[in-house]
Amino acid sequence: xxxxxxxxxxxxxxxxxxxxxxxxxxxxxxxxxITVIDRHNHHTFQPLLYQVATAVISPADIAWPVRSILRKxxxxxxxLGAIKSIDTKARIVRADTVELPYDxxxxxxxxxxxxxxxxxxxxxxxxxxxxxxxxxIRSRVLLSFERAELAKxxxxxxxxxxxxxxxxxxxxxxxxxxxxxxxxxxxxxDFRNIDPRAARILLIEAGPRIxxxxxxxxxxxxxxxxxxxGVEVMTSTMVTDVKRDHVMLGERKIESEAIVWAAGVKASAxxxxxxxxxxxxxxxxxxxxxxxxxxxxxxxxxxxxxxxLPIPGIAPAAKQMGKYAGRLIAARIAGNATPLAPFVYKHAxxxxxxxxxxxxxKLNKLKLTGFIGWLFWSVAHIYFLIGIRxxxxxxxxxxxxxxxxxxxARLITRDDRPG
Amino acid sequence: xxxxxxxxxxxxxxxxxxxxxxxxxxxxxxxxxITVIDRHNHHTFQPLLYQVATAVISPADIAWPVRSILRKxxxxxxxLGAIKSIDTKARIVRADTVELPYDxxxxxxxxxxxxxxxxxxxxxxxxxxxxxxxxxIRSRVLLSFERAELAKxxxxxxxxxxxxxxxxxxxxxxxxxxxxxxxxxxxxxDFRNIDPRAARILLIEAGPRIxxxxxxxxxxxxxxxxxxxGVEVMTSTMVTDVKRDHVMLGERKIESEAIVWAAGVKASAxxxxxxxxxxxxxxxxxxxxxxxxxxxxxxxxxxxxxxxLPIPGIAPAAKQMGKYAGRLIAARIAGNATPLAPFVYKHAxxxxxxxxxxxxxKLNKLKLTGFIGWLFWSVAHIYFLIGIRxxxxxxxxxxxxxxxxxxxARLITRDDRPG
Numbered sequence: 041x042x043x044x045x046x047x048x049x050x051x052x053x054x055x056x057x058x059x060x061x062x063x064x065x066x067x068x069x070x071x072x073x074i075t076v077i078d079r080h081n082h083h084t085f086q087p088l089l090y091q092v093a094t095a096v097i098s099p100a101d102i103a104w105p106v107r108s109i110l111r112k113x114x115x116x117x118x119x120l121g122a123i124k125s126i127d128t129k130a131r132i133v134r135a136d137t138v139e140l141p142y143d144x145x146x147x148x149x150x151x152x153x154x155x156x157x158x159x160x161x162x163x164x165x166x167x168x169x170x171x172x173x174x175x176x177i178r179s180r181v182l183l184s185f186e187r188a189e190l191a192k193x194x195x196x197x198x199x200x201x202x203x204x205x206x207x208x209x210x211x212x213x214x215x216x217x218x219x220x221x222x223x224x225x226x227x228x229x230d231f232r233n234i235d236p237r238a239a240r241i242l243l244i245e246a247g248p249r250i251x252x253x254x255x256x257x258x259x260x261x262x263x264x265x266x267x268x269x270g271v272e273v274m275t276s277t278m279v280t281d282v283k284r285d286h287v288m289l290g291e292r293k294i295e296s297e298a299i300v301w302a303a304g305v306k307a308s309a310x311x312x313x314x315x316x317x318x319x320x321x322x323x324x325x326x327x328x329x330x331x332x333x334x335x336x337x338x339x340x341x342x343x344x345x346x347x348x349l350p351i352p353g354i355a356p357a358a359k360q361m362g363k364y365a366g367r368l369i370a371a372r373i374a375g376n377a378t379p380l381a382p383f384v385y386k387h388a389x390x391x392x393x394x395x396x397x398x399x400x401x402k403l404n405k406l407k408l409t410g411f412i413g414w415l416f417w418s419v420a421h422i423y424f425l426i427g428i429r430x431x432x433x434x435x436x437x438x439x440x441x442x443x444x445x446x447x448x449a450r451l452i453t454r455d456d457r458p459g
Numbered sequence: 460x461x462x463x464x465x466x467x468x469x470x471x472x473x474x475x476x477x478x479x480x481x482x483x484x485x486x487x488x489x490x491x492x493i494t495v496i497d498r499h500n501h502h503t504f505q506p507l508l509y510q511v512a513t514a515v516i517s518p519a520d521i522a523w524p525v526r527s528i529l530r531k532x533x534x535x536x537x538x539l540g541a542i543k544s545i546d547t548k549a550r551i552v553r554a555d556t557v558e559l560p561y562d563x564x565x566x567x568x569x570x571x572x573x574x575x576x577x578x579x580x581x582x583x584x585x586x587x588x589x590x591x592x593x594x595x596i597r598s599r600v601l602l603s604f605e606r607a608e609l610a611k612x613x614x615x616x617x618x619x620x621x622x623x624x625x626x627x628x629x630x631x632x633x634x635x636x637x638x639x640x641x642x643x644x645x646x647x648x649d650f651r652n653i654d655p656r657a658a659r660i661l662l663i664e665a666g667p668r669i670x671x672x673x674x675x676x677x678x679x680x681x682x683x684x685x686x687x688x689g690v691e692v693m694t695s696t697m698v699t700d701v702k703r704d705h706v707m708l709g710e711r712k713i714e715s716e717a718i719v720w721a722a723g724v725k726a727s728a729x730x731x732x733x734x735x736x737x738x739x740x741x742x743x744x745x746x747x748x749x750x751x752x753x754x755x756x757x758x759x760x761x762x763x764x765x766x767x768l769p770i771p772g773i774a775p776a777a778k779q780m781g782k783y784a785g786r787l788i789a790a791r792i793a794g795n796a797t798p799l800a801p802f803v804y805k806h807a808x809x810x811x812x813x814x815x816x817x818x819x820x821k822l823n824k825l826k827l828t829g830f831i832g833w834l835f836w837s838v839a840h841i842y843f844l845i846g847i848r849x850x851x852x853x854x855x856x857x858x859x860x861x862x863x864x865x866x867x868a869r870l871i872t873r874d875d876r877p878g
Contacts, residue, residue: 081605081871098517100868107649108869117651120605120871137609171870186500186539190556230526232536433852449519450527451590452500452539 048073049373052133052142054123054310056083056106058355059342059362060148064116066366070373074116075140077133081105081120084171085425087355088434090211092174093300094218095182095226095447096396099171101434104426123149126313128335144337144369147310147324148362151343151353154306154321161282165204165301168211177300179452181219184298185227186452188234199295201239204287206279207303208245209252210392213262215300216243217395220269226447241271242294244287246278246303251400253352254390258400261409265394279303305353310344319346328382330365339365351385355424360385391417396442467492468792471552471561473542473729475502475525477774478761478781479567483535485785489792493535494559496552500524500539503590504844506774507853509630511593512719513637514601514645514866515815518590520853523845542568545732547754563756563788566729566743567781570762570772573725573740580701584623584720587630596719598871600638603717604646605871607653618714620658623706625698626722627664628671629811632681634719635662636814639688645866660690661713663706665697665722670819672771673809677819680828684813698722724772729763738765747801749784758784770804774843779804810836815861 049072053060056078064076082103091097110116121135126145133140153167166176181203188200201223205216223239230236243250243266249259250266250273263273274289281288286295307322316324316332323346324332330345332338342358351357364383371380389403391413399413408416418438425431441447468491472479475497483495501522510516529535540554545564552559572586585595600622607619620642624635642658649655662669662685668678669685669692682692693708700707705714726741735743735751742765743751749764751757761777770776783802790799808822810832818832827835837857844850860866 081601081869098519098868100517100870103870105649105869107646111648118649119609120602121609137606182500183539187556190538190540227526229530230524230537433855436852436855449517450500450524451519451522 049143050141051075051144051146051369052077052140053146053148054078054133055148055150055342055344056080056109056118057086057148057150057342057358059150059344059358059365060146061106061109062359062362063146063148063339063341063366063369064110064113066363067370068113068115070115070370072115072144072369072373074113075119076106076110076116077119077121077123077135077138077140078106079120079122080170081107082171083109083426085430086169087421088425089168089171089174090214090218092171092449093168093177093181093215094222095178095450096218096441097434097437098449099175101430101437102425103171104430109426123313128314128338131337142337144372145339146362146365146369147314147332147338147340147344148342148358149308149310149344150358151305151307151321153301154304155301156304158282161301164282164284165206165287165299167301167305168215169305175451177215178449180298181222182450182452185223185231185234185236185239187297189231190233195295197234198240199285200297201234201236202294202296202298203239203241204294204296204299205241205243206282206287206299206301208243208247208250208273208275209302210390212243212245212300212302213250213266213392213394215302216241216266216271216273217269217393217398220266220271221395222447224270226450237270242296243271243273244277244279244289245273245275248276250275251390251392254392254400254402255407258402258407258409262392262394262400265398269395305343307344310340314338316340321346329368329380330361330383331368339368341365347383347385349385352387352390356388357385391420393417396438468562469560470494470563470565470788471496471559472565472567473497473552474567474569474761474763475499475528475537476505476567476569476761476777478569478763478777478784479565480525480528481778481781482565482567482758482760482785482788483529483532485782486789487532487534489534489789491534491563491788491792493532494538495525495529495535496538496540496542496554496557496559497525498539498541499589500526501590502528502845504849505588506840507844508587508590508593509633509637511590511868512587512596512600512634513641514597514869515637515860516853516856517868518594520849520856521844522590523849528845542732547733547757550756561756563791564758565781565784565788566733566751566757566759566763567761567777568727568729568763569777570724570726570740572720573723574720575723577701580720583701583703584625584706584718586720586724587634588724594870597868599717600641601869601871604642604650604653604655604658606716608650609652614714616653617659618704619716620653620655621713621715621717622658622660623713623715623718624660624662625701625706625718625720627662627666627669627692627694628721629809631662631664631719631721632669632685632811632813634721635660635685635690635692636688636812636817639685639690640814641866643689645869656689661715662690662692663696663698663708664692664694667695669694670809670811673811673819673821674826677821677826677828681811681813681819684817688814724762726763729759733757735759740765748787748799749780749802750787758787760784766802766804768804771806771809775807776804810839812836815857
């Protein structure tokens with residue numbers, strides 16, 4: 041971009057997740073025209089997606105229209121569209137709905153599920169990245185109990201009451217704990233032919249322990265807590281095949297029709313759009329200032345980027361990177377010649393809930409477990425939820441289900457019932 | 460059914476709407492095995508569906524798992540299934556999931572949209588009977604504003620900002636008022652290229668006045684209120700064709716891609732299942748005790764039935780009929796030989812909201828309008844919502860959107876975005 045230009049520079053931010061929104065916010069005082077474009081009209085608070093998938097809260101409780109979030113930022117507009125291609129020479133983003141010329145571009149398009157080359161597993165084992173994923177998993181879990189109630193023989197009933205979660209990271213641990221509670225508490229008295237408490241919940245992790253990013257004692261605590269809740273935790277166990285009605289663990293066959301994929305992610309196609317070098321997970325190898333090599337006007341943040349030092353794929357990391365990129369662009373537009381110091385990630389901590397009354401938390405040297413951990417987790421998540429109404433609603437809903445074990449969002453709305 | 464039988468009589472209730480659930484409840488003390496079967500796992504509080512369609516509340520706020528509702532009624536079980544056929548000789552209900560023999564059968568399967576022979580209009584103008592319908596309409600309305608923001612010319616923009624509601628009954632009036640508020644208040648500051656307040660909202664009614672079931676002065680009040688809110692009310696106007704991007708009113712063409720059908724309903728296929736005589740709308744012509752002629756063991760209630768005197772298709776009517784049928788079956792099983800007095804419908808009143816701060820109410824001789832009407836309407840609907848958590852959440856949500864004009868459920872989750 042030419043600095044002599046008298047027109048306002050155009051900044052396009054692709055993706056309204058944590059990284060993209062933080063970049064937009066960091067540019068709020070900049071004399072520029074910002075466009076945030078996303079496939080969805082809403083920002084999704086992904087850390088709580090598993091609660092939608094397990095019928096605690098409603099999709100609208102953790103999603104907020106991007107327009108509402110940016111309403112007061114007058115230099116920013118919002119557009120709905122899916123990216124088709126990017127012309128880095130002409131500097132134009134081409135979406136299905138619109139073409140956007142840019143002077144600066146921020147790629148913040150996040151991740152999708154990775155099935156490690158087995159894309160055919162996707163239908164049998166949906167992952168959890170969008171609200172649609174969450175309602176799909178919710179339907180499948182609830183439907184399993186409904187179908188077990190109607191089952192004509194013991195084998196069907198057993199298969200329908202088996203739930204398999206692949207991947208022992210925070211999402212897998214949270215899903216396993218929540219499904220255990222649905223079976224043991226929420227649905228306990230709701231059926232006549234089956235006892236939901238007989239449900240079998242398996243959490244399968246390829247590595248030697250669950251929650252590998254946590255200290256070992258917290259991993260052990262989480263595993264012990266899950267076992268107490270009736271979850272079978274299987275570590276050092278590799279899933280070798282997934283079909284609609286079973287998973288294979290080497291020679292061992294586990295029959296189940298409710299399989300959840302929480303094992304791996306890969307970056308969106310952003311690297312392909314701009315022809316940039318990427319790592320195995322598809323993340324763009326960026327410079328120390330998050331710019332794309334050879335393209336000082338293009339930045340990649342959050343899960344779309346990779347640096348020499350590994351950065352976890354969590355919301356705070358995406359926010360820090362988005363903020364950094366936004367500030368850097370703001371400084372350039374302001375004509376500030378001094379380059380910013382390279383981006384440095386500050387790790388605040390790791391959190392994961394185990395059911396609705398316990399959590400493990402690691403903050404610097406502080407470790408919290410059990411109810412105290414859960415309290416901390418609740419406050420932190422409520423605090424970061426965007427929009428005061430959402431905060432209030434989610435807080436009330438949690439309090440309610442904490443007291444009653446009821447889940448208010450037990451809806452099967454998708455049309456994926458059996459024949 | 461033979462009265463000498465020592466086994467408990469089997470009662471099958473098809474449909475977990477207002478009529479079916481009330482029938483089940485009336486049988487709670489009866490020595491019988493009751494099965495409630497429904498296509499969905501949840502009871503939907505249909506009077507508030509339009510609030511889901513207009514992004515005020517979430518689907519889960521007005522839906523409750525049928526299992527939860529009947530949890531404590533030990534003689535009742537719940538099954539998920541869609542009816543395929545009924546063998547009235549062998550007395551067996553055949554669903555896609557299960558076969559249910561019965562001694563008594565209650566048909567409470569409600570209505571679906573009627574396009575008066577123009578079934579091809581359905582895709583262009585969805586109706587509002589299920590949660591899926593509601594989220595579809597919500598997406599379409601919100602998407603119209605999004606696409607208008609991206610429109611390349613004035614004609615597209617105008618078409619995308621035109622909303623057509625066909626049918627001037629309570630649902631049509633409520634939808635028109637709510638869409639007017641979305642355009643004039645909620646989205647007012649959210650766009651950069653369009654002014655949502657420029658949206659055109661048309662309410663089209665074939666008859667001489669809107670709200671034909673209300674007294675004339677309340678119809679006039681509602682029409683005046685809607686006009687004040689910027690809704691164009693067109694009475695004595697016939698829709699002659701509906702396409703995905705326009706409606707024809709005789710010679711006049713109105714371009715719109717957000718068309719809502721609130722004009723007509725027809726009964727489900729219950730009459731066909733049992734080969735019973737039905738009226739033009741498909742409702743079974745029942746005896747004065749709601750039994751089906753020639754089948755003293757089969758009852759039809761709510762929108763599935765028609766009597767000599769017309770009964771409105773509203774929740775209280777369905778509940779009264781369900782209760783009557785349940786009591787009659789209970790009396791028969793108890794061996795009570797005295798027949799019950801014929802069913803008599805008691806009309807409590809009519810209610811319709813006009814936007815979020817006004818309503819028209821007619822109760823016997825009492826007429827309420829404006830804010831007082833709205834207060835009455837709110838209390839009545841909150842009171843009848845099933846489940847204390849739902850009541851609380853909906854009340855809080857209304858209070859919130861009343862104060863702020865915000866709508867928390869502005870999600871476009873369905874995949875019906877333009878190419």
